[in-house]
Amino acid sequence: MDSFLALLRRDLQLALRDKGELANPLIFFLIIISLFPLALGAGPQLLQSIAPGVLWVAALLVSLLSLDPIFRSDYEDGSLEQLLLSPQPLSLLVLAKILAHWLVTGLPLALASPLLAMMLRLPSEAWRVLLLSLLLGTPVLSALGAIGVALTVGLRRGGVLLSLLILPLYVPLLIFAAGAVDAAAAGIDVSGQLYLLAAMALASLALAPLAVAAGLRISLD
Numbered sequence: 001m002d003s004f005l006a007l008l009r010r011d012l013q014l015a016l017r018d019k020g021e022l023a024n025p026l027i028f029f030l031i032i033i034s035l036f037p038l039a040l041g042a043g044p045q046l047l048q049s050i051a052p053g054v055l056w057v058a059a060l061l062v063s064l065l066s067l068d069p070i071f072r073s074d075y076e077d078g079s080l081e082q083l084l085l086s087p088q089p090l091s092l093l094v095l096a097k098i099l100a101h102w103l104v105t106g107l108p109l110a111l112a113s114p115l116l117a118m119m120l121r122l123p124s125e126a127w128r129v130l131l132l133s134l135l136l137g138t139p140v141l142s143a144l145g146a147i148g149v150a151l152t153v154g155l156r157r158g159g160v161l162l163s164l165l166i167l168p169l170y171v172p173l174l175i176f177a178a179g180a181v182d183a184a185a186a187g188i189d190v191s192g193q194l195y196l197l198a199a200m201a202l203a204s205l206a207l208a209p210l211a212v213a214a215g216l217r218i219s220l221d
Contacts, residue, residue: 003088004096011100014073025062026108032058033116044121051120052130052181059109059134060170063141064163066105070097070146071153071216080153084220091209094150094216098142098209106138122185129184129194133177136197143208144169150215173200 015022036054040046074080083093113134114127122130148166155161180193 003086004092007083007093007096008100011097012103015100015104022104025066025105026112028065029058029062029109029112030116032061033119037119047121048123048185051117051122052126052178052185054120055113055116055122055130055181056133056137056174056178059106059138060141060174062109063105063138063145064166066101067142067145067149067162067166070101070149072149075153075220080216081220084216090213090216094146094209094212095205098139098146098205098212101146102139102142106134106142110134110138122181125187126181126185129190130181132194133180133197136194136201137173137177139201140173140197140204141170143204146212147208147215150212151219153216154219173197176200 033054036050037047040050071080074083084090086093110131113130117127117130145162145166147169148162151165152162176193176196180190180197183190183193
């Protein structure tokens with residue numbers, strides 16, 4: 001557990017050291033959301049109808065673009081090999097890195113979501129569901145994305161391959177999460193969708209580190 005906390009603290013300190021890089025995902029998220037009213041017009045009904053999908057697709061893209069550094073810098077400076085040789089369970093160390101990625105990427109997106117929902121004219125009844133869906137869904141984005149990064153970390157130009165590997169895995173999450181926000185805006189009970197998102201988050205955080213650990217061993221062999 002000490003190794004888990006030490007690695008989590010190290011990754012957070014490295015992320016906080018470069019505040020420009022830390023702010024980039026949130027700025028990119030804001031830019032994507034602000035483009036839709038400019039392109040489609042500011043009609044309240046149109047913006048409200050597309051808001052759940054737009055917000056979730058934007059969160060997905062931001063998460064995808066921020067995935068590569070999870071293991072890339074460790075691979076380049078050799079510390080990733082040290083993690084593989086560590087006597088500590090590799091899956092536990094991987095979980096620390098996934099959690100650090102979520103804290104610097106997914107959590108800020110979730111906290112900023114009510115403001116962006118207001119900009120897209122989403123009803124206030126749906127704000128809470130949007131926030132909950134992002135809090136439950138963004139860890140899934142980080143966990144599944146880490147699998148793709150582990151498989152492509154040894155490739156010089158693995159960005160396109162990473163997208164091809166990961167995007168299909170994101171589709172079920174995108175459907176259920178955006179659907180929950182859409183249903184909340186229509187006044188429909190969404191407890192079932194939120195329970196499903198919670199189950200997806202727990203399952204991905206439990207199983208993805210094992211897959212990532214196997215992927216890293218394959219990539220570095």
